[in-house]
Amino acid sequence: MPSAERKPDHLVELTWPGRRTQLATLTATGKSGGAGEIFEIDANPGLLAKIYHTATTQAHLEHYHHKIQWMIDNPPELPQVPAEYADVVQLAWPVALIRRQSRFVGFAMRKIAFDRTLELDYLLNRRQAALEGFDADYGKLVTVSFNLASIIHCLHDKRIAIVDLKPMNVKVYKAELYVSILDCDGFHIVADEFRSDAPQVTPEYLAPEFHDKAVAHPQAQDRFALATIIFRLLNFGIHPFAGISADHRNYPPELAGRIKQGLYPYGKLAHKSVRKVPASVHEAFPESLRELFDRAFASTGFSRPSPHEWADALGIYASKQSGYLTPCSKGHLHFAGQPCPTCMRDALIHGAHIRRRSFLARVQTAPARTLRYMRKTLRQTHSSPFQAALAQKSFAVVQLAPATISTRGAIALEILWISGLLITFWWTS
Amino acid sequence: MDELSPPILTALWVVPLVVAWLWRPRQQATLSAWLLLAAFGALGAWALWFGLYAQPGEPQGLVFWKPTILYWTLAAILIVSPLLGGGYPAKIILGTYFALSTREWRWLNRGFAALYTLLGGANLWVSSDASYKDWVGFKYGCLMNLLIIVLFRLNFVWLPILADVAIYFYRRATAAYRAVANLF
Numbered sequence: 001m002p003s004a005e006r007k008p009d010h011l012v013e014l015t016w017p018g019r020r021t022q023l024a025t026l027t028a029t030g031k032s033g034g035a036g037e038i039f040e041i042d043a044n045p046g047l048l049a050k051i052y053h054t055a056t057t058q059a060h061l062e063h064y065h066h067k068i069q070w071m072i073d074n075p076p077e078l079p080q081v082p083a084e085y086a087d088v089v090q091l092a093w094p095v096a097l098i099r100r101q102s103r104f105v106g107f108a109m110r111k112i113a114f115d116r117t118l119e120l121d122y123l124l125n126r127r128q129a130a131l132e133g134f135d136a137d138y139g140k141l142v143t144v145s146f147n148l149a150s151i152i153h154c155l156h157d158k159r160i161a162i163v164d165l166k167p168m169n170v171k172v173y174k175a176e177l178y179v180s181i182l183d184c185d186g187f188h189i190v191a192d193e194f195r196s197d198a199p200q201v202t203p204e205y206l207a208p209e210f211h212d213k214a215v216a217h218p219q220a221q222d223r224f225a226l227a228t229i230i231f232r233l234l235n236f237g238i239h240p241f242a243g244i245s246a247d248h249r250n251y252p253p254e255l256a257g258r259i260k261q262g263l264y265p266y267g268k269l270a271h272k273s274v275r276k277v278p279a280s281v282h283e284a285f286p287e288s289l290r291e292l293f294d295r296a297f298a299s300t301g302f303s304r305p306s307p308h309e310w311a312d313a314l315g316i317y318a319s320k321q322s323g324y325l326t327p328c329s330k331g332h333l334h335f336a337g338q339p340c341p342t343c344m345r346d347a348l349i350h351g352a353h354i355r356r357r358s359f360l361a362r363v364q365t366a367p368a369r370t371l372r373y374m375r376k377t378l379r380q381t382h383s384s385p386f387q388a389a390l391a392q393k394s395f396a397v398v399q400l401a402p403a404t405i406s407t408r409g410a411i412a413l414e415i416l417w418i419s420g421l422l423i424t425f426w427w428t429s
Numbered sequence: 430m431d432e433l434s435p436p437i438l439t440a441l442w443v444v445p446l447v448v449a450w451l452w453r454p455r456q457q458a459t460l461s462a463w464l465l466l467a468a469f470g471a472l473g474a475w476a477l478w479f480g481l482y483a484q485p486g487e488p489q490g491l492v493f494w495k496p497t498i499l500y501w502t503l504a505a506i507l508i509v510s511p512l513l514g515g516g517y518p519a520k521i522i523l524g525t526y527f528a529l530s531t532r533e534w535r536w537l538n539r540g541f542a543a544l545y546t547l548l549g550g551a552n553l554w555v556s557s558d559a560s561y562k563d564w565v566g567f568k569y570g571c572l573m574n575l576l577i578i579v580l581f582r583l584n585f586v587w588l589p590i591l592a593d594v595a596i597y598f599y600r601r602a603t604a605a606y607r608a609v610a611n612l613f
Contacts, residue, residue, distance in 0.1 A: 287430060368599055370593045378589040407593045409454035411438040414590065415445045417582070420469050422442075426476040428568060 011050070014041070014108055015097040015261065017072055022096075026051065034200075036106055037187070044108070048133055049098055050185065051106035063105040067196045068094045068185060072107075076158040079150040081178060086278070087113070088178045090151055094185065112171055112180050112267045118180065120144070121172040124237030134174050138234070138333040138341065139318075139325050145230045146318040149310035151181060152226055156298070161188040161218030165200035165225035166205045167232070187217040203256035204239065209300050211260045211413075224302040228297030234289070235282055238266055240297050241344060243274040264297040279348050281341035284334065286324075288313050435481035442477070460515025464506045465522075472499065493556040496568060500549035507542035511535070523577065527585070544574070 014022045026039035026049055028318060036052040052061060071094045078090045094107040116130045121142065128138045148170065155162065162169075169349070171180040188198040201215060206226035215221045231240045241258040243265035245251035252258050257276075264284045265274040268290055276282070282290070290312055292305045305313075316322045319336065325333045328340035335341075376382045405413075433441075458466075479487045507518050519538040529537070548571055555567045 269449075367595070371595050371599070374588065374592045375596060377583075378592070390551060405454045407458070407590060407597070408452040410586075410590050411594075412449040412452035412454065414587065415449035416466070419442065419446060419473065421575065422580065423469055423473045424499060425475050425572070426480055427472060428496040428575070 009099060011104075012105065013099045014044075015099060015192060016095070018019065020147055024049075029346065033183070041065045041108060046121060047095065047108045047110055048092075048111045049061055049106055049108050060102060065097070066194060067189065068097060068104075069196045070189065071184065072097065073192070076154050076160060078154050079147070080356045085176050085178065088173055088176055089113075089180050089257075090178060092180065092182050092184050093370075107185065110185070112182070114171075115398070116175065116179060116221065117171040117173050120148075120167040120172050120233075122194055123172060124167060124232050126236065132174075134172075138335070140177055141233045142317040142325065144172055144179060145233050146311055146314040147177060148179045148229065149163055149307045149314060152222055153307035153311055155187070156219050156222065159190045161198070161222050161350075163188045163203055163215055163218045164200040164205075164223055165222055165229070167229060170229075188215075199200060203254075203259075206256070206259065207300070207304075208260050208262055211256060217301060220301045220304060223306060223338070224296060226310060227293060227304065230314075231282075231293055231296075234285060234339075234341075235266075235280055238277050238280050240266055240293065243271075244277065245273070246275045247273050247379070249273065262298070267294045267298055279345065281344045281348075284341035284344055286317075286335045289335075309321045413428075438481055439477060440452065446551040459508070459521075461518040462514060462516075462521050464515065465512055465518055468502050468506055472502070493564070494553070496552040496571065497549040500545040503546035504542050504549060507538055507545065511538060523581070548574070 009161055010026065012024055012026055014024050015332050016022065022043065024041045024043040027042060029038045029048070031038040031048075035056070036050045039049040039051055041049050043046045044147040056064075073094055076091070078323070079379050081088050081090070089110045089112045090107045093113060094109055097104060098106040098108055102168045117136055122128045122132050123134065123141065125135055126136050134140075152162065152165070162181065164183070171182065172178075172181070186198050186200055187196075189196045198215070198218065201210070201221075203211070204227040205228050206215075207221050210216070210221055228240055232238065239255055241255050241264060243258070243263060251263070252261065263271065265271045265276045266280060282293070285293070292309065296304045314373060318323045324336050326336045328334050328343055330340070331341060332342035334343075503518075510516060510518050517534045517538040519541045520534055522541065523537070552564075552567070552571070556564045559567070
């Protein structure tokens, strides 16, 4: 297919459900992904168009055509949102086919307001989130986790799986805390008349049983990825398989290898080969969540908690009325009956900071202390009996006479001595 | 050093000596110290003159005798000074900071005297019987003695002085820092 055929400003035809058509003009946004490029649709400012790359083969394009048509005809039932949040887009789900010269080239989807949202990736780092205008606390993080689990539950109900579920593919509404999942055309879909696989995976979020092989059970994969994202959200971005080797035996340097070997150090029962990252606050999570995490990372397949279970477990904390999240003495929200994870984290970080400052101070004063120690040793004026004994022990072979001349006098003698050395060197070399 | 002219090199040597003279300890020097000073003054003047100003003018064949002259001069001072009641030059060579008994100093002095006598003789023997290359190797081997003395002195004399000087400057620097900080 010649590239000129898909110029951004070319006229395209949108086919809505019910086969209603509409002509529209596309304008490039400059955003491009692995499969296609994103365009504004002039006639519909609330929509965006994804036009597949010109390099896409005809067979793939045919497949996309069927998939998108099915998606348009079968939108999932998403969690209800209050009427005032009607403009929140929870899924970048296709709403219309796009054809150019009667040939399928892409699809239209609802536009996610990028100025009101941020990537879920940013929430893994509180400072980064704050820079993006999102003051992350446990109330918000639990709500985001709950909303994410709820959407995935709705998708699984429709036998749709995300497979490549990762923070980069999820947007979060800063004020409303709803989440929005991108790249819906890459989802795994199983329908009576139609099936579409999702070959794209991210190793850091891939369940151990699917490493080095195809994802045979996409929903089990989603369960693993969802648990990983929730764990990271609640644990200051620490990945559930990030740890420290306890026995120094072939500890894989990359997360994918650790996932594959099941080296999960945050379980209620400690792992014998791997220790937790010191900054982890998982011990401040409630028992119900810890059990779900243990099931997610220490079991396989469908033994992992489903999105519905996650939504159930998180729902009570996401609700303000429940009182299961309470403020600590410093005003941080934390799980009731548990230590405050934010204070724990502050203490860990602050402790490290104090230790670092103390270490730097010791390094800075080391030369002065060394000189003082040497002088005391040479003059035998150590006040500590231990140091005095040590100093005497060190110089038991050569007894030093007490200094009877000034430093200047000693320097004068040494100048003479060095001159003597130079003369000796000249005469003997 | 090649770029520096002889007068500059002389000044670089003489200026510290002037400083040493000004800062000299105001106490009675022993005869052994004077003998060593005189010997090294003469040897130093010779080195300065023939090393910097009249290099080709040095007597022919003296090059093989130079180490022997130094060793035997030192040996002579080490032997003669105690006989004249001028103390033990070994004490000057090693430094006055070590609290050894007179007996220990005497034996140390004798040891040095014997060593330098032997080294002076060995130099003559090697220079006449061995190849020039072997003689050069022997000369540099003998410098190891010098290195041992330097290391010994470095550890027990120079480092304490350096510590004193460093503490002095450290105190001055911290006082200056406090004074400047108080201004703001």
